[in-house]
Amino acid sequence: MTLSRRGTRSDRALRPRERAEKRAVVAVTIRDVARQAEVSVATVSRALSAPDLVRPATRDRVLAVAAELGYQPNRAARSLITGRTGNIGIVVPDLENPFFTGVLKGLQARARQADYAVFVSDSDEDPTAEAMLVRAMAKQVDGIVLAAPALDDDQLYAIAEDTSLVLLNRRLRGISAALMNSAAGMRQVLEHLVALGHRRCGYLHGPRTSWSNRERRRGLRAAATQHGVELVELGPFPPRYEGGLQAADLAVAADVTAIIAYNDIMALGVLARLRDRGIPVPEAVSVTGFDDLVFASLCSPPLTTVAMPLGQAGRLAVDLLLEHIASDRTEISQVDLETQLIVRGTTSTPATN
Amino acid sequence: MTLSRRGTRSDRALRPRERAEKRAVVAVTIRDVARQAEVSVATVSRALSAPDLVRPATRDRVLAVAAELGYQPNRAARSLITGRTGNIGIVVPDLENPFFTGVLKGLQARARQADYAVFVSDSDEDPTAEAMLVRAMAKQVDGIVLAAPALDDDQLYAIAEDTSLVLLNRRLRGISAALMNSAAGMRQVLEHLVALGHRRCGYLHGPRTSWSNRERRRGLRAAATQHGVELVELGPFPPRYEGGLQAADLAVAADVTAIIAYNDIMALGVLARLRDRGIPVPEAVSVTGFDDLVFASLCSPPLTTVAMPLGQAGRLAVDLLLEHIASDRTEISQVDLETQLIVRGTTSTPATN
């Protein structure tokens, strides 16, 4: 299957540009630097990692030689003795979901600033795979960020037992977390709809096990009760485009005036399905999403949704993780980031029939 | 700035679930297994990595003990002596571009199958950053995939000199590459437009330095010449939504009947701008994209575009890289993957005025 669409396999033996001494790249070690600078290896090591322990004159000489030789410490050797790897890992449910790549982008940038490299894995929304990936990663990172994990509480606690862990969009007592206040975002959504005059709204559930889904529902129900709005719950649906297609028909049948989708991708599916069925948005029914993906503003009509601080959450996750590591795994913090309703073209006053 | 939107920092000292013996996790080493199985460490090592060198009875005993103790080889120690890390790296220009995350997803999955972990870095389309990231990565991976690199040929050759390298969407003599046949895709686009009756088309350039851009233009020009179509070249523009907004006006002013965008994101920008100006698509002007992002089918009208084998390219890149590594860096292959025109709603016969 993989091969089926492959084209011609050409140039099997292209001339490499320079074959000579490719093998001769033996990597310069700390001994080479020591010899050249006429000091011991210990001094070189110190000059690089604890500069104030060595006399300035010596330090400068060592550093000069190191630079000249292009010395790069061998990370394997270093981490063998220090127990630190200089890496962090993140496992996300779906790399094709812009929500997670937004987080990943911020996380990657911050990690780089702190001189950490980042491993990434995609669990395909499968809890079993998630656990496996974490286990595989654990040995070669200083800590792991788990984005919207599907694992249950006990398994997460078990993981936190022997590796530094930060959760993203999942709150669990005793484990650091970067959280986005979805409940507040959903409250804003509902109050927006109430202001427009809606009295019967449908919520399209995301995955039942998802913390975010529970949070969003919680915020929604609280606000609905408070404002005396009838809330029809539908689903759960897969949090994907196809889920939205499927959900749209159910929502229409449930005779609601507004459809509140678990996330933008589902909302886009809903919009597509409604368009196919000739049901005008927002005239016949209002639709809202959640996440504010770039593409939410590009469809027509542009989607009313809730903006999430994705990059910020990614950066925060790194900060929390490094804090946790630096404090010998004793420091725990959970930080809530605020979300923001973005009103666009898919919401208006309900049809008067 | 980072802190500005943070909410309350709570629960500074939540009770960790189980504090006792968190420190006692000392990791079981090969010696422990050896002692328990009453063999030497050498035998344990062999039982795990070269099973046929040890008598079945012994091997089974060792394996049983290893499993019982939950032994996991220390990768740092292993790579210290073998020189292999078991990691590969990929650097992409933009993690928020679905094109690259599509590739990343496939790449990650394949790497996992082969028991490799993957480092990811985002260069933010900056060649300098790109070079830096590669250098930083080089020491801790067995090979690197460079997606649509912005670096110039010489720098790429320099990198290939001392690390295994696979390029994605960039062809360079003597370096392995996974390529998508954009030229053929663009030929299909133009022939589609010709068939509809278009005779004067505008091409919106992507970044001038981009190999993909040159390829697309090449395919387009060849087909245009062959079919006697007038091709107006505009740009370059940034390959983003904003670039499309900007390009749309220029294309309209150039009085073409069809706008061929460098990629989908730009095409979406074009569509948005045309909508704002009240220019109907495809009645007044046809528009095409390139990449077939999920969202290309969700806008209205849905975008005519060219599908790229993203996941396949990611998997292929891993295969090429591992092949290159396994062959002692002597094997070079360049593989072209086919692209596919997807006709949707943004193309039709030209306006007859």
Place this chain on the structure above:
DNA sequence: TTCACGACAGAAAACCTTTACATCACGGTG
């Protein structure tokens, strides 16, 4: 019976770095 050889397992070196400890010189204090 002896010898050669193969199959198996152990001992030890090697990979490169960090760091605890030792050494040394020097200046100050009692």
Place this chain on the structure above:
DNA sequence: CACCGTGATGTAAAGGTTTTCTGTCGTGAA
């Protein structure tokens, strides 16, 4: 003048694994 503290550097151990070299044992052939 003896002693001590301090700052700068060197020595060597340690970290966990792979791999080469060596040794042992048993088997089959001469």
